[in-house]
Amino acid sequence: MSDDVAIRVRGLRKAYGDNVAVADLDLDVRRGEVFALLGPNGAGKTTTVEILEGYRHRDAGEVKVLGTDPDPAFGSRRRGSQAHSSRFPGDPTPEWRGRVGIVLQGTGEFDELTVAEVVHHFAGFYPGADDPDKVIERVGLAAKARARTHTLSGGQKRRLDVALGIIGRPELLFLDEPTTGFDPEARREFWELIRDLSAAGTTIVLTTHYLDEAEALADRVGVIAGGRLVEVAAPDRLGNRQEALATVSWRTPEGRVESAESGTPTALVTELAARFGGEVPGLTVTRPTLEDIYLSMIGHR
Numbered sequence: 663m664s665d666d667v668a669i670r671v672r673g674l675r676k677a678y679g680d681n682v683a684v685a686d687l688d689l690d691v692r693r694g695e696v697f698a699l700l701g702p703n704g705a706g707k708t709t710t711v712e713i714l715e716g717y718r719h720r721d722a723g724e725v726k727v728l729g730t731d732p733d734p735a736f737g738s739r740r741r742g743s744q745a746h747s748s749r750f751p752g753d754p755t756p757e758w759r760g761r762v763g764i765v766l767q768g769t770g771e772f773d774e775l776t777v778a779e780v781v782h783h784f785a786g787f788y789p790g791a792d793d794p795d796k797v798i799e800r801v802g803l804a805a806k807a808r809a810r811t812h813t814l815s816g817g818q819k820r821r822l823d824v825a826l827g828i829i830g831r832p833e834l835l836f837l838d839e840p841t842t843g844f845d846p847e848a849r850r851e852f853w854e855l856i857r858d859l860s861a862a863g864t865t866i867v868l869t870t871h872y873l874d875e876a877e878a879l880a881d882r883v884g885v886i887a888g889g890r891l892v893e894v895a896a897p898d899r900l901g902n903r904q905e906a907l908a909t910v911s912w913r914t915p916e917g918r919v920e921s922a923e924s925g926t927p928t929a930l931v932t933e934l935a936a937r938f939g940g941e942v943p944g945l946t947v948t949r950p951t952l953e954d955i956y957l958s959m960i961g962h963r
């Protein structure tokens with residue numbers, strides 16, 4: 663595995679009974695990139711990500727995360743008895759764990775402990791941990807540092823999860839729907855945090871249902887549907903978005919006119935400008951949004 667590859671997955675498969683959650687999935691994540699996994703509910707995002715994190719067993723396939731198989735017993739288990747799907751199959755190595763940060767889809771519960779206590783406690787697990795108070799500040803929980811975690815709002819609990827994911831200063835950070843429950847301001851602050859971490863060299867894999875989030879953060883987006891990766895591309899290239907046909911629309915006394923989709927909208931606009939002798943009333947030129955592209959991708963299945 664070359665040095666610029668953080669994650670390499672070939673032929674990954676995972677079924678729960680008869681339900682095939684992940685089917686023959688291939689995936690490469692480069693070091694230093696922000697990779698977003700998009701897909702509808704039940705598409706297989708969490709299953710995939712938790713296999714990469716070493717939290718679930720796989721049924722088949724080759725997986726390397728920072729050069730290590732997150733389920734080191736995979737080979738021997740496969741040769742022996744039936745694979746099972748218990749969580750926490752066992753660490754590859756503590757050293758590997760220390761290089762990987764994890765924010766699971768479910769929020770952690772710490773009952774009577776305060777935010778500061780939990781973050782300080784987790785910092786103790788990592789030799790190169792970040793400053794807990796700085797991390798609390800970074801996720802916007804400074805005002806809640808002394809609050810007991812069970813008194814936090816949903817979005818505040820999620821911020822705590824993010825704090826625990828980054829406290830060990832991971833090389834590779836997994837975030838499963840990190841901003842679900844965040845208000846718009848918190849989401850923007852989180853985006854800044856991800857950009858900072860990325861600028862500092864952290865490789866980031868996140869799942870999200872927010873297309874604007876994928877567009878704002880991701881170098882590449884992988885669309886997963888029915889347990890298969892249907893496309894991987896930069897957000898502005900997804901589904902050949904840049905080459906997608908444009909719709910030109912303008913106003914006439916009889917009402918709005920929409921051109922048939924055009925591959926040469928500029929020519930049409932020029933012609934319209936000549937026809938109207940200047941300003942074209944109510945002119946718009948639109949191409950499919952990321953959401954349009956995404957919905958057609960998952961809808962065609």
Ligand SMILES: Nc1ncnc2c1ncn2[C@@H]1O[C@H](COP(=O)(O)OP(=O)(O)OP(=O)(O)O)[C@@H](O)[C@H]1O
Binds near residue numbers: 701702704705707
């Ligand atoms: N522990 C489990 N036991 C049995 N089936 C499971 C388990 N976890 C997931 N599944 C099934 O596997 C499929 C994929 O689920 P997964 O949680 O990976 O989807 P997801 O893409 O993360 O969805 P969401 O967007 O809702 O979080 C679903 O059909 C789900 O019901």
Ligand SMILES: [Mg+2]
Binds near residue numbers: 707709838
């Ligand atoms: Mg999920």
